[in-house]
Amino acid sequence: MKYLSLIVSLILSVGLAFLISRPIDSVPPLAGLLDPNHGFWQNTLSEDQIAEKEIDLDNLSAPVKVIYDEDLIPHVFAENELDLYRAQGYITAQHRLWQMEFQTHAAAGRISEIVGPAAIELDRMNRRKGLAFGAEKGLAGMSSEPEIEAILEAFSDGVNQYIDGLTDATLPVEYKILNYRPEHWTPYKSALLLKYMADMLMGDSDLQFSNLRKILGEEMVNKLFPYFPKDNDPVIEAERIWDFDPIQVQSPDTTVYPNDLLVMDPLPQPEPGIGSNNWAVSGSKTKSGRPILANDPHLSLNLPSIWYSMQLTTPNHSVKGATLPGAIGVISGFNENIAWGVTNATKDARDWYKITFKDESRTQYKYGDEWRDTEFRIEEIKVKGEDAFIDTVVYTHYGPVVYDKSFRSDRQDVNFSLKWTAHEESQEVKTFILMNKAKNHDDYNDALDNYIAPPQNFVFAAKDGDIAMRIQGKFPVKWEGQGRFFMDGADPLMDWQAYIPFDQNASTLNPERGFVSSANQHPVDPSYPYFVWDRSYEHYRNRRLNNELRRMDDITVDDMKALQFDDYYLHAAEALPVILDLLDEEKFNSDVAKKYLQELKSWDFYADPNQKAPTLFYIWWDKIDDQIWKEWYEWEALVTTPNNYQMVELLKNEPQGEIFDHKNTSETETAATHVNAGFAELVETMSEWESEEGDYSWANYKRTSVRHLVPQFESFSVTNIYTGGGRGILNATSERHGASWRMVVELGETPNAYGIYPGGQSGNPGSRFYSNMISRWSKGEYIDFSLRSLDDTQGALFTTTFN
Structure with missing residues (x-):
């Protein structure tokens, strides 16, 4: 133990030296950090060394038992859902509290409260693009149903009971280094987390294409950036027949776009070429005769890890998979009856509009033949060590005016408003609560009917033999070309006029080819009756994946593992x-x-x-x-x-x-x-x-690295990982991005499941469970991820009962 403490001491010393050299104004007093009773020394213990057999948790209706396996994965057994999610909140906070709160602070534009003025522009950006505004709308949707609201409150209560029990000694080490303390969790923070993910996964290229149109002309833009590639192998098989009458919208007789070159910095965009993969093969193509589902979402490789694995069990259902710390339930996983997974569906659900204000007061803007009233949102950004920064954001019916003279366009007098489905009321929490308990394809569809943003390709397989894929999100009906360039907000025909009904979103069930798959490519072929466009569709992983699935028969779980780790370029x-x-x-x-x-x-x-x-x-x-x-x-x-x-x-x-x-x-x-x-x-x-x-x-x-969420905390990162793959490859492991979670599930009377991710269950850098899975992940290895029963304590690391 003393050697581990010494090593962590040295690491922290190096980390602090680096931190002090950077523009962050929150380095703590060293005496407190080095205090043997309260400082970082207390964070050198692994969870099994400080495990408690019993913990008192208020507001439970019955005891909750938790069995931790050898990788610190908790298997939670509760008598009802409220107890289950209250325990999920407490357990997740035990292991990932700092991560949960830091990410929601980022989404809310509150990092300056922690690190000082260096983060003001980042906070302004996140507020001006409406993440907090969208979270408020999302919370309104989630709170509209008492059952969902009660679950959100139970989860928050579990988190807060853990926070209330923290001492200076048990505080996560990042709080000690950055010299602040956690605040209480709320359902609003869970909504913020979902908007944080929506922002991470959603991009747009309207700015870049508007400039290209001005420089090259629209004809050359169309030549260099065709709507469909020659080798289009879409998410939904090209043979799919669309048996519905599409909604028609009116297109303008002539399209007049803002015609100036736009000299401004764009909003951050997702990394090109990383993406995600998911697929399911039917029993007709597998050796066992049972469906097999695979999912590997590719995101930034971060520590603490993006995902946190759990099993959540009540007398009525048992679900296991990857949770998102701070969100309710399992996001990608399986239960006794079904499995599901997600990849990013890069459909354009974010557009920009040039706003014409009536005068300098910006209280009204032109829309057709009328002047509409604006709304003003005052954003007070608290700054550690300084006075608050006040930003005023104008809102139109499109959304926030992100770009104006005060922000990122100081060389031009421009006003551009962002219209984004993530700003609308939504019920994504309900989607995953229902999916966790789903038994069949109908339940899967019922769950997805509550999902708005970010757009995702939801793959599905069931033990009854069904396999399916549905591209889900709230998508506007667009005339051809709409949303490719910055548009004139004064022209109502440039506005979104309708949304695609959910039952007309592209989907497929049990296609003849015997598999469904997605890898961020074009969702459909040109026969789909709605206009589809995005700059970032993938063109290589999808064809490699589909070609392999077409040729394969007698498929096994090991075959699917190998395909997830496939390095063919x-x-x-x-x-x-x-x-x-x-x-x-x-x-x-x-x-x-x-x-x-x-x-x-x-x-x-x-x-x-x-x-x-x-x-x-x-x-x-x-x-x-x-x-x-x-x-x-x-x-x-x-x-x-x-x-x-x-x-x-x-x-x-x-x-x-x-x-x-x-x-x-x-x-x-x-x-x-x-x-x-x-x-x-x-x-x-x-x-x-x-x-x-x-x-x-x-x-x-390539030097793949898994880095701490705070770039300055180099000591808490894992660098130079020996692994292959790369952008555009099924094993899409580049320098800083890759498979954030790999899962393979064979459905049957008893699910046969395997999973891995590049990190560990613990958010504590001093724990042996902080990064213990990275080596196995880098080699394409997996851990047995099968469901555990309440009486199965074989090989358990420890057990805890919440009373």
Whole structure:
């Protein structure tokens, strides 16, 4: 124990030294932090060392028993749902309180209260885009049903009873370092957490496309960014027949868009190319004759981990899977009858409108032939060590005016309002409460009818044999092209006129091909009667996944595990032959250039951690991208470039095309010009790498890391993880993103389940359960995730009874 304490002491000392050098104004008095009775020394104990056999918990109607397995996963047994969720609140707070509160502070725009003025602009951004406003709307929806409201209150009560029992010694270490204390949890904070996730998963590119339209013209934009790719393998199989009458909306006779170049910083966007995978195969394709479901959502690799695993059991149901600390129930998991999982459905549910105010007072704005009244929301941002920062946000019926002269557009007099489904009343909590207890496909659909945002692809399998996929969210009915560019808020025909009925959202049940799947690709093919658009659809993981599922038979759970960890680099397999064909090899006669070329030519296109060719291809492709779009990157206004799939199509089919010719040079550039220049840069870059770093195997170059939520807490991160995969690969493990949770479930009389995630159950960096799963996760290993019964205490770490 003394050695562990010493190690943690050294880590914290290094972490604090780094922290002090950064612009954060919340370093605590060192005497308190180093106090052996109350400081960080008390956070060096693992949960099994301080476990209590019995804990008094007010407001329970009956005792609740909790069995912790060897990985600190709690299996909670309660007599009713209110007791179950009260215990879930307490247990989650025991292990993840700081994470829960920090994330909701971020969503609410309150980080400045903790770290001082360095976070003011971050807080302004989150408030101006309406996360707190959306959470208030969400809470109103959740509180409209007494049963759901009671569950939210029970969960909050459990969290707060844990908070009330904290002492200076037992306070999580991040509170000690950042020198503040937790406040009580409320149902509003659970709503904030869901908006935090919606914001993390939702992006838009209206700003970039508006600038491209102005610079290139709409015809060239359509050429470079087609609505559907040539190789479209959508979420819902192309053979699906749409047997409903779609809602019709009126489109404008002419589309007049704001026509100025927009020089402003965009809102943060999700990382491109990471995404998620889920699928289910029917019993007709499995060795056991039973359906198998798999899910691996790809998110930032963070510590404490995004997910927290639990089993939640009452006499009426038993559910197990990944919970989101601070949210109710299981988000991705299974019970005795069904399994389900989620991936991000990148459908455009966020649009921007230019607002024309009547005058400088901004009390009215133009909408058609009338002037509508605005609302003002005063945002008081409390700042540690300073006076509060006051921000005034104007709201139209579209939503908050995020961009104005005071925020991110100081070089232009612009006012843009954000319309987003996450600002509307919703009942996502009810979705998961019902899904946790669902028994069949009808129950699954009933649960999803309460879900609004963020849009998700919900995969489903049941022990009765059904498999299904439903793309769920609240989606506006749009005329073709609507929402691609910033729109004129004064034109009512630019507004959303209707929503797609939930029973017309794209879905499928038991398709003939014997599987359903999603990997963030296009949701449908062009036969779907509603306009579908998003900039960020995936083009490689989905085709690799579907091609593998088509060819496979007698599928086993192990096959599905292997597919989740599949490192085949389809983008490279399609792109490398094209760029090699464009390369003038005679120009590159050095031994090192010949070595790199030989490694690329002999590559089998698997991005395994020990391979060197993935590093070479990744850098070469990046250099080609830089060469082709060099002029675009130099434009003052922000734009976006064609995706990798479209770049390969251009290189292959139009190597002499005008898009490759730079207008500001006297030469005529072609695709070959950029490919050869990119290879020359590759040789230079890799020669420097070899001289300084040596080994350029993929894992050593990529250096996957799982980092603490506070970037300055480097000591609490795990770096240089030896693992393969990458962007656009089924095992989408890049430098900072990857499979945040892997689950495989075979349905039957008794579910056969396996799961893993890159972290550990504990949020305490001093615990042996803080990051203990990372090594297994990096190797593609799993832990047995089957349901545990109340009398099964074999191999239990410890048990606790709440009285």
